[in-house]
Amino acid sequence: MSAPLPERLPDAEWRAWPGLLALCEALGADQGEARFVGGAVRDALLGIAVKDIDIATVHLPEEVVRRVKAAGLRAVPTGIVHGTITAILDHRPIEITTLRRDVSTDGRRATVAFGTDWRDDAARRDFTMNALYADPASGALSDYFDGRADLLARRVRFIGDPNQRIAEDHLRILRYFRFTARFGTLDRDTPDYRACVAHATSLMALSRERVADEMLKLLGLPDPADVIAAMVGDGVLASVLPEIDAHGVAALRALIAAEQATGIAPAGLRRLAALLPPDGALADQVGARLRLSNKARQRLRAAATPTSAATPHALAYALGEDSAVDHILLGRAFSPDCAPALIGWQAPRLPLSGGDLIAMGLTAGPLVARTLQALERAWIDRGFPAPDETREMARQMVGAALRSSQ
Structure with a gap:
């Protein structure tokens, strides 16, 4: 009680x-x-x-x-x-x-x-x-x-006739579900809920920015899975996000469990990625339709695009902290318990440049670029060693490059 x-x-x-x-x-x-x-x-x-x-x-x-x-x-x-x-x-x-x-x-x-x-x-x-x-x-x-x-x-109730209130502002449909997920108890047999379902197609009249803002607020709540499942099951999202289905809801539940197990805060974009099929091109289309910022679209697309790395930190170096954590918690790389170590991690910079390789004996040109790329890959694979060790790695690679060019 x-x-x-x-x-x-x-x-x-x-x-x-x-x-x-x-x-x-x-x-x-x-x-x-x-x-x-x-x-x-x-x-x-x-x-x-x-x-x-x-x-x-x-x-x-x-x-x-x-x-x-x-x-x-x-x-x-x-x-x-x-x-x-x-x-x-x-x-x-x-x-x-x-x-x-x-x-x-x-x-x-x-x-x-x-x-x-x-x-x-x-x-x-x-x-x-x-x-x-x-x-x-x-x-x-x-x-x-x-x-x-x-x-x-814990009852979310419209003031007055819910049909009229929704007709006044269609965004109230999404707000109803967000407030239910945050403060209320989901009850699919109330006049308010039924009105939201009945008028769901009116969401198409809203600007995509307003839909995106409200959806990301909803997805950023501690555990909106039951509410999202009801919205999918009753067709509320079909007119604006038809890509989301029961498989996406299951993926969302798994993601929320992983976030809670690792103590990592919810992220609306990560949860949207869970709801969508793991298809980078499709994720980008959804991001464009919702008129997300370029940065948000890139993160959504990255979360849905397969990638590989030798270690979690190598993944973070390649994709950035947020996208690496997304991949891990979405079950697309490594184990979820690897994710906390990436929170707040500052990716190091390769301590050498092409000029350093030229000073070691390489002639400026394509060979410098290839050697520098090989050095960076080895540096990442070895866990970002200190400058002295990296310099020794570079000397060995430069020597090998010189011998092979003779």
Whole structure:
């Protein structure tokens, strides 16, 4: 049975951040004009460390800027059109957003109007657990849609009609599964779950970047395997990631087990690679479709491309730390217990150059390049020996190269 949740915001380290209460007072919190909202309230109730703080206020953005500056803080208009100002508090960003209500939506974006009604602001949020507000000073909660009860029951529930909420923003389908994997209990027989399945094809209307961002957040959670399995089994991902099937889910479970056994942190890209067939060209196509960065596409492609090396460190030297760890944990090279030794490993540099080989007697040209390549291979195979040993290896190779050229 779950432990009872506090009935008000508990004391926590973040609530004592220098200047935070003064900022809230500058926004009129003592008169009910500003409250903590969303993730900070939810996570504090669950006893989870809070990293990001959001404040909701009745004041219009221009007034928020004036009050923040009057409090001696920098105000950054990060999303002023949508009512969001970021106050910089001791190098920490605090997002302050004017109360809003939706005027129109098209499944991808919303047109909003500013307001002063807290319930209207809560009603436009996605899940009940994200629509909790708290008085900064007293910690008293404002809960308009039974979010605290849902949080206690580990139940992810849309505010209002789930079909309507998904029609307003299709990304809420993926957010539903991410929040279920992080906070909830998977239940495939609820109106919320059924609505996500019924409207899954609407994911095609989203930008690939938004799909990728949400999927990588989901995959980066401690253990999203059951949720991913349900999404695959019920066809939720078919319209955006048709390459993922039951074999990929099994590979994901094996990867998560390997990560947990070795104590290596989850990586969303590594887990996406597990879900895909081990085909470098296909992985690159998926990366391009999701509009991943060049670096992320390269890592995804590398994880799916067969390679070989004499030792784990040789693999890391060839591919880089991340890709080598990916290969090992995905069961495509060596044993998983080799992976921890690569975390934080700095690949050494070959301590000699072509100029050193020329100084030893080789004539500049193709022979220098071939000898240097052979030296690097031997240096890697021997476990990256020290410069003196490497220099002796080079002398022997240069001598052999000179004799063979005579």
